[in-house]
Amino acid sequence: MIELEAVSKRYGDVVAVDALSLAVAEGELLALVGSSGCGKTTTLKMVNRLIEPSAGRIRIGGRDTRELAGPELRRRIGYCFQQVGLFPHLSVADNVGVTPQLLGWDAARVARRVDELLELVELPPARYRERAPAALSGGQQQRVGLARALAAGPEVLLMDEPFGAVDPLTRDRLQERFHAIRKRLGITTLFVTHDVAEALRLGDRIAVLDAGRLLQLGTPRELLRAPADATVARLMETPRRQSQQVEALLRADGA
Amino acid sequence: MTELWARFPEYLAAHLELSLGALVIAASAAVPLGVWITRRPRAAPALLALTGAVQTIPSLALLAFMVPALAALGALTSRAFGFELRAIGSGPALVALTLYGVLPILQNTVAGIQGVDPACCEAARGVGMTPRQQLWRVELPLALPVIVAGVRTAAVWVVGTATLSTPVGAPSLGNYIFSGLQTRNYASVTLGCVAAAGLALGLDQGIRGVERGVRRGRRGLGAGALLALVVAALAAAVVAGGLGAAPRVVSIGSKTFTEQYVLSELLAGWIQRGGGPPARPLQSLGSTVLFDALRAGDVDVYVDYTGTLWATVLGRSGPPPGRAAVLDDVRRTLAAEHGITVAAALGFENSYALAMRAARARELGVATFSALASRSPELEIGADYEFLARPEWRALVSAYGFAFRAARSMDPSLMYQAVAQGQVDVISAFSTDGRIAALGLTRLRDDRGVVPPYDAVVLVGSRLARERPDVVARLAKLEGRIDEATMQRMNRAVDEAGRSPAEVAREWLDAAQ
Numbered sequence: 001m002i003e004l005e006a007v008s009k010r011y012g013d014v015v016a017v018d019a020l021s022l023a024v025a026e027g028e029l030l031a032l033v034g035s036s037g038c039g040k041t042t043t044l045k046m047v048n049r050l051i052e053p054s055a056g057r058i059r060i061g062g063r064d065t066r067e068l069a070g071p072e073l074r075r076r077i078g079y080c081f082q083q084v085g086l087f088p089h090l091s092v093a094d095n096v097g098v099t100p101q102l103l104g105w106d107a108a109r110v111a112r113r114v115d116e117l118l119e120l121v122e123l124p125p126a127r128y129r130e131r132a133p134a135a136l137s138g139g140q141q142q143r144v145g146l147a148r149a150l151a152a153g154p155e156v157l158l159m160d161e162p163f164g165a166v167d168p169l170t171r172d173r174l175q176e177r178f179h180a181i182r183k184r185l186g187i188t189t190l191f192v193t194h195d196v197a198e199a200l201r202l203g204d205r206i207a208v209l210d211a212g213r214l215l216q217l218g219t220p221r222e223l224l225r226a227p228a229d230a231t232v233a234r235l236m237e238t239p240r241r242q243s244q245q246v247e248a249l250l251r252a253d254g255a
Numbered sequence: 256m257t258e259l260w261a262r263f264p265e266y267l268a269a270h271l272e273l274s275l276g277a278l279v280i281a282a283s284a285a286v287p288l289g290v291w292i293t294r295r296p297r298a299a300p301a302l303l304a305l306t307g308a309v310q311t312i313p314s315l316a317l318l319a320f321m322v323p324a325l326a327a328l329g330a331l332t333s334r335a336f337g338f339e340l341r342a343i344g345s346g347p348a349l350v351a352l353t354l355y356g357v358l359p360i361l362q363n364t365v366a367g368i369q370g371v372d373p374a375c376c377e378a379a380r381g382v383g384m385t386p387r388q389q390l391w392r393v394e395l396p397l398a399l400p401v402i403v404a405g406v407r408t409a410a411v412w413v414v415g416t417a418t419l420s421t422p423v424g425a426p427s428l429g430n431y432i433f434s435g436l437q438t439r440n441y442a443s444v445t446l447g448c449v450a451a452a453g454l455a456l457g458l459d460q461g462i463r464g465v466e467r468g469v470r471r472g473r474r475g476l477g478a479g480a481l482l483a484l485v486v487a488a489l490a491a492a493v494v495a496g497g498l499g500a501a502p503r504v505v506s507i508g509s510k511t512f513t514e515q516y517v518l519s520e521l522l523a524g525w526i527q528r529g530g531g532p533p534a535r536p537l538q539s540l541g542s543t544v545l546f547d548a549l550r551a552g553d554v555d556v557y558v559d560y561t562g563t564l565w566a567t568v569l570g571r572s573g574p575p576p577g578r579a580a581v582l583d584d585v586r587r588t589l590a591a592e593h594g595i596t597v598a599a600a601l602g603f604e605n606s607y608a609l610a611m612r613a614a615r616a617r618e619l620g621v622a623t624f625s626a627l628a629s630r631s632p633e634l635e636i637g638a639d640y641e642f643l644a645r646p647e648w649r650a651l652v653s654a655y656g657f658a659f660r661a662a663r664s665m666d667p668s669l670m671y672q673a674v675a676q677g678q679v680d681v682i683s684a685f686s687t688d689g690r691i692a693a694l695g696l697t698r699l700r701d702d703r704g705v706v707p708p709y710d711a712v713v714l715v716g717s718r719l720a721r722e723r724p725d726v727v728a729r730l731a732k733l734e735g736r737i738d739e740a741t742m743q744r745m746n747r748a749v750d751e752a753g754r755s756p757a758e759v760a761r762e763w764l765d766a767a768q
Binding site for chain 2: 048050070071072073074075076079081083084085086087088089098099102148
């Protein structure tokens with residue numbers, strides 16, 4: 001469970017996040033959506049303190065995140081982002097095992113855990129363990145990134161547009177696999193995306209942000225049926241408008 | 256040729272030790288400094304500009320500057336902590352070379368760390384690394400190839416520049432080059448250059464091997480290359496240390512010309528054959544460096560010339576008194592003010608002369624300085640680095656009114672070539688120089704007696720005079736033993752016949768027995 005209580009981030013006079021309060025329930029995936037610059041990435045990075053909040057309080061499992069030092073806190077939180085950031089000088093196995101190593105696990109335990117996770121993301125350990133990150137496709141790198149985030153058995157998972165940079169077919173497969181993995185693990189997840197279709201597909205609930213404020217928070221069905229204002233309505237319409245355009249093209253073809 | 260190779264292990268070892276030492280110190284300073292800079296981006300431009308400025312100082316000047324700098328520092332440390340720093344030798348060379356090695360390593364460390372993919376740094380923080388872990392596990396490994404490239408650049412620079420450390424008293428492969436250029440021994444120059452280049456390439460490849468081994472996890476290759484470097488360093492230390500650690504070696508200094516090489520070998524042999532302690536020539540020192548070194552006790556004995564001492568050290572000016580009066584003045588003033596003993600006047604003068612091609616002098620009808628002065632507006636003069644800045648030259652100009660069309664400072668070895676080939680008309684020559692006869696030059700007469708007498712005198716530093724009066728007594732027996740004709744013959748044997756200074760000195764000693 002992740003709780004944000006009147007959390008703000010200011011850069012000088014600019015307010016990136018403005019007294020935001022929201023909670024991600026245990027086992028839930030909350031999708032943060034909104035246009036670029038709405039403060040969704042800043043919000044996510046304040047949870048693992050890659051960015052320190054200017055005001056407000058964040059609790060994970062009831063404990064204030066400021067009780068731990070930053071690095072220690074982050075070892076308990078899975079973190080995936082669009083550029084993945086695999087360490088190019090380390091093998092796939094060493095990349096996946098990095099947080100367990102930082103936590104001081106013994107080598108045998110780390111190795112077992114790495115194999116488990118590679119199985120989970122469907123990269124057969126025997127084939128992929130010793131590979132260099134550069135020898136993997138974009139989709140495979142993203143899966144290694146997910147395995148790395150999950151390696152130390154984190155309480156919560158933070159994902160920042162993890163599938164934003166891969167081609168549509170790969171993205172579709174990754175979303176499907178990720179959905180299955182998450183259902184299996186039941187891990188509490190905060191998921192940032194600007195793709196409303198992705199939010200609808202993966203999110204248990206969706207939070208819409210604009211200019212650092214929360215516009216609406218609810219289930220996909222609630223947001224589609226009863227948008228709080230015109231901005232939310234326009235945003236939630238985007239997938240439907242896209243599919244209507246496709247339909248129109250197909251009809252024009254048929255006629 | 257055997258003569259040449261005899262010193263090869265010593266020079267190579269000293270060169271390697273000096274270069275590796277400077278490189279190791281430079282790397283251990285520059286890498287942490289580079290890391291520090293990347294953490295404080297505001298300090299970066301200033302620091303990089305500062306190290307860049309050091310790089311623009313000509314190497315020879317930086318090396319020479321370290322001598323008085325270390326002497327001043329040594330005076331401080333001896334007062335504060337009771338130990339002295341050697342102002343000449345490997346000390347100044349090591350400091351100067353280290354300064355040279357810092358820039359490429361620093362620049363590459365900064366560039367390497369700043370060039371790490373920001374996504375990797377974000378991931379490092381995201382997985383829970385502390386800043387220190389991020390540095391050691393992610394940034395430094397990823398920056399390593401760039402840092403090592405900087406170390407390799409520094410290695411090549413340092414090995415190359417180390418050849419210039421000869422004039423500050425650090426023996427190196429540069430000794431072959433400096434003495435070879437003066438004695439027109441091009442085999443020696445070539446050997447020095449080729450060996451230095453080979454050493455630079457070897458070191459470069461060695462460092463590359465270590466880096467590759469480390470990076471690719473091929474421990475064998477990396478360890479092998481590292482082992483080779485360590486063995487080379489140890490061997491150099493043993494050879495250099497073994498040669499340096501003899502009980503009490505009298506060090507005989509020499510300036511950078513043939514006569515000085517011959518005399519330093521001759522004095523060393525003379526002391527040893529007289530049952531004195533082992534003596535070693537320390538060759539190709541800069542002339543101002545040498546006097547300071549004698550005063551500081553880093554050099555025990557060397558030959559200087561009364562006129563030079565009279566004008567530069569004693570600071571006398573005006574028309575010189577007679578030969579004996581100048582010698583007497585020098586002897587007394589050096590003893591009183593500097594604690595330096597004039598052990599003997601060897602019996603010849605090596606004065607500053609002005610020389611022309613004999614044919615050219617006849618053609619112009621010039622035989623004296625006065626005649627030269629009247630033709631000087633049509634003529635060009637070439638002089639060694641010192642001459643045009645010396646008080647003697649100022650005295651000559653004011654007495655004779657020289658007004659040459661152009662005056663060029665050049666290396667003595669090139670100066671003689673230049674006058675022989677007609678590129679300049681007149682040069683500042685040394686009267687005993689073998690090349691005057693060898694190249695068919697003629698000396699002009701100082702018809703007003705402005706140039707002071709230049710008696711060759713053996714100077715002994717205060718420490719040796721105190722510890723080994725027997726050596727001073729032995730040196731005193733050289734009084735009047737070498738006349739001008741003999742010195743000219745010995746110089747010619749080196750300059751013209753291409754024989755080695757040591758060999759020529761040995762012959763004189765054999766005959767003197």
